[in-house]
Amino acid sequence: MTAVTALGAHSAAGAAGISVSVRGLVKRYGGTAAVDGLDLEIRTGEVFSLLGPNGAGKTTTTEILEGYRSRDAGEVTVLGQDPAHGGPLWRSRLGIVLQSSPENAELTVQEMVSHFARYYPSPRDADEVIEAVGLDAKRNTRTRALSGGQRRRLDVALGIVGRPELLFLDEPTTGFDPEARHAFWDLVRRLRCDGTTILLTTHYLDEAEQLADRVGIIADGRLLALDTPDHLGGRLAHRARVRWQDGAGAHEEVTEHPTRLVTELAVRHGGEVPGLEVVRPSLEDVYLSLLEKAAKDSGSATTEEGRR
Amino acid sequence: MTSPAIHAPSALGLGVARAQIELKQFFRERSSVIFNFSFPVIMLFIFGSVFDGDIAPGVSFTQYFTAGMIASGVFMSSFQELAITIAIEREDGTLKRLRGTPMPPAAYFLGKIGMVLVASVAQAAILLGVGAALFGLDLPSEPELWLRFAWIFLLGTVAGTVLGIAYSSLPRSAKSAGAVVSPVLIVLMFISGVYFVYSELPSWMQTVGALFPLKWLAGGMRSIFLPESFAAEEVGDSWQLPETALVLGLWAVVGLVLCLRTFRWMRRDAG
Ligand SMILES: Nc1ncnc2c1ncn2[C@@H]1O[C@H](COP(=O)(O)OP(=O)(O)OP(=O)(O)O)[C@@H](O)[C@H]1O
Ligand SMILES: [Mg+2]
Numbered sequence: 025m026t027a028v029t030a031l032g033a034h035s036a037a038g039a040a041g042i043s044v045s046v047r048g049l050v051k052r053y054g055g056t057a058a059v060d061g062l063d064l065e066i067r068t069g070e071v072f073s074l075l076g077p078n079g080a081g082k083t084t085t086t087e088i089l090e091g092y093r094s095r096d097a098g099e100v101t102v103l104g105q106d107p108a109h110g111g112p113l114w115r116s117r118l119g120i121v122l123q124s125s126p127e128n129a130e131l132t133v134q135e136m137v138s139h140f141a142r143y144y145p146s147p148r149d150a151d152e153v154i155e156a157v158g159l160d161a162k163r164n165t166r167t168r169a170l171s172g173g174q175r176r177r178l179d180v181a182l183g184i185v186g187r188p189e190l191l192f193l194d195e196p197t198t199g200f201d202p203e204a205r206h207a208f209w210d211l212v213r214r215l216r217c218d219g220t221t222i223l224l225t226t227h228y229l230d231e232a233e234q235l236a237d238r239v240g241i242i243a244d245g246r247l248l249a250l251d252t253p254d255h256l257g258g259r260l261a262h263r264a265r266v267r268w269q270d271g272a273g274a275h276e277e278v279t280e281h282p283t284r285l286v287t288e289l290a291v292r293h294g295g296e297v298p299g300l301e302v303v304r305p306s307l308e309d310v311y312l313s314l315l316e317k318a319a320k321d322s323g324s325a326t327t328e329e330g331r332r
Numbered sequence: 333m334t335s336p337a338i339h340a341p342s343a344l345g346l347g348v349a350r351a352q353i354e355l356k357q358f359f360r361e362r363s364s365v366i367f368n369f370s371f372p373v374i375m376l377f378i379f380g381s382v383f384d385g386d387i388a389p390g391v392s393f394t395q396y397f398t399a400g401m402i403a404s405g406v407f408m409s410s411f412q413e414l415a416i417t418i419a420i421e422r423e424d425g426t427l428k429r430l431r432g433t434p435m436p437p438a439a440y441f442l443g444k445i446g447m448v449l450v451a452s453v454a455q456a457a458i459l460l461g462v463g464a465a466l467f468g469l470d471l472p473s474e475p476e477l478w479l480r481f482a483w484i485f486l487l488g489t490v491a492g493t494v495l496g497i498a499y500s501s502l503p504r505s506a507k508s509a510g511a512v513v514s515p516v517l518i519v520l521m522f523i524s525g526v527y528f529v530y531s532e533l534p535s536w537m538q539t540v541g542a543l544f545p546l547k548w549l550a551g552g553m554r555s556i557f558l559p560e561s562f563a564a565e566e567v568g569d570s571w572q573l574p575e576t577a578l579v580l581g582l583w584a585v586v587g588l589v590l591c592l593r594t595f596r597w598m599r600r601d602a603g
Binding site: 090091092093094112113115116118120122124125126128129130131135139140142143144145166182186 | 340341346349353356357360361421424425426428429431432433434435436598602603
């Protein structure tokens with residue numbers, strides 16, 4: 025069987041539509057659960073974004089999927105394989121950008137990317153990858169002399185040079201300047217067009233909103249919400265804030281029917297409403313309110329437990 | 333179905349590629365290259381200047397000490413170098429990143445062995461060249477002795493390499509690596525007949541020294557750089573070459589088993 029048909033077989037498995045499936049995942053560190061019964065499915069070809077506060081368990085989950093960390097319970101399948109037993113062939117289908125990476129080598133950008141390309145059966149062209157992450161000018165610079173954002177771009181280059189079917193990005197744009205971030209978004213969109221499945225962890229909600237087909241929010245190792253960016257938080261996302269000013273000062277009203285309110289205001293003011301603003305909750309607002317609600321719920325749960 | 337891995341890059345080819353990358357890095361790290369290559373020469377200069385007498389008829393201390401420094405150099409550029417650099421690579425995530433690629437582990441180890449071989453041959457060549465040019469060192473002329481040099485050198489390098497890789501798991505952090513690794517070699521140099529004539533050491537020290545590979549490597553090197561007559565001055569009145577092969581081979585096997593059983597790609601607390 026040739027490598028080409030082998031790859032064909034992989035995408036046939038992908039045609040079933042699920043690249044990553046996680047059921048009841050638990051990971052404990054010294055008694056406390058970093059991941060606490062997580063269920064997750066990532067569809068083949070989608071960009072799935074994992075959001076959550078510091079210490080929520082995003083990296084722990086991701087590194088279990090990558091085969092780095094063991095788990096205490098749960099079923100995990102990544103590209104049809106239990107990551108705890110993945111071999112080189114399985115790894116050749118993954119691209120991994122870790123949350124933190126070493127970049128202190130005495131090798132140049134070009135040497136690193138070309139060398140890593142050799143590990144894979146059908147790698148991308150090293151020069152194209154270097155260009156795609158915007159490091160062409162730094163091609164012959166030793167990696168220890170790169171700036172923080174440039175190092176991060178090199179990490180991305182090393183993650184995609186193997187032409188992965190499934191790409192893990194753990195806070196890939198940390199330290200990127202705004203221009204680099206936009207260039208990175210374009211790169212992710214192109215990878216998605218090529219059929220790459222992507223798990224993207226980020227703290228930038230605009231990034232998730234721009235790139236993700238679906239977003240999962242986790243806190244304390246549990247999934248709080250999972251939906252498309254537009255629908256996340258359910259009806260909450262459809263409520264709007266209407267702000268305006270009059271002689272009595274600034275007003276703000278949260279409503280499910282902003283058009284009706286604005287019409288009323290227009291009538292009341294006889295035309296222009298001073299300082300009128302209609303604001304939909306951003307992904308950030310939804311995210312923060314979900315976390316707030318979760319904290320309240322678990323807070324009352326603990327006090328109830330405490331009373332018992 | 334035949335294995336689809338047939339088209340995956342071979343471990344041997346990648347091992348060669350890794351050796352090239354490792355060597356590039358090694359030689360670009362200028363300060364450590366200078367230290368590695370000049371240390372044995374400086375020691376030879378110091379000891380050659382302090383003890384300029386003969387330790388046996390026709391055998392200068394310089395000649396004796398060179399054999400020991402060649403042996404020590406092998407362990408410096410294999411055992412010491414690897415134990416420290418791999419501990420650092422484990423801590424800073426270099427190993428973790430490699431683990432996330434399809435690179436076969438064998439390629440990583442082959443690369444290290446290749447790098448150590450080139451570096452230690454270069455180090456020995458510099459020491460012998462400078463010794464012959466400046467300190468009146470006699471180099472053997474018989475091809476047979478150079479053949480003996482080759483197998484003892486190779487066996488010593490392999491043992492030092494696998495032991496260095498295994499030992500790299502011991503330091504708790506990269507910071508402590510130097511402190512945990514270097515004293516081992518320094519103590520071994522004293523009890524293995526590098527700085528002092530081995531047969532003049534207290535017998536308990538000889539016994540302890542003989543448990544470790546450096547003593548045998550140094551003895552093997554003496555059989556090459558000292559005249560045949562000196563064999564009578566050695567323990568057991570002979571060069572003990574079969575024993576040397578046996579002990580070095582045993583340490584290589586022990587090192588390999590330790591490597592296979594204990595090698596970790598991540599820090600102990602990262603799982
Ligand atoms: N190796 C480890 N040993 C002990 N505890 C750990 C280890 N790794 C993670 N943890 C704990 O598990 C929890 C989840 O950590 P994790 O790194 O997965 O968070 P994260 O969601 O990636 O956070 P961040 O956004 O800061 O990267 C944290 O409370 C952390 O302290
Ligand atoms: Mg993290």
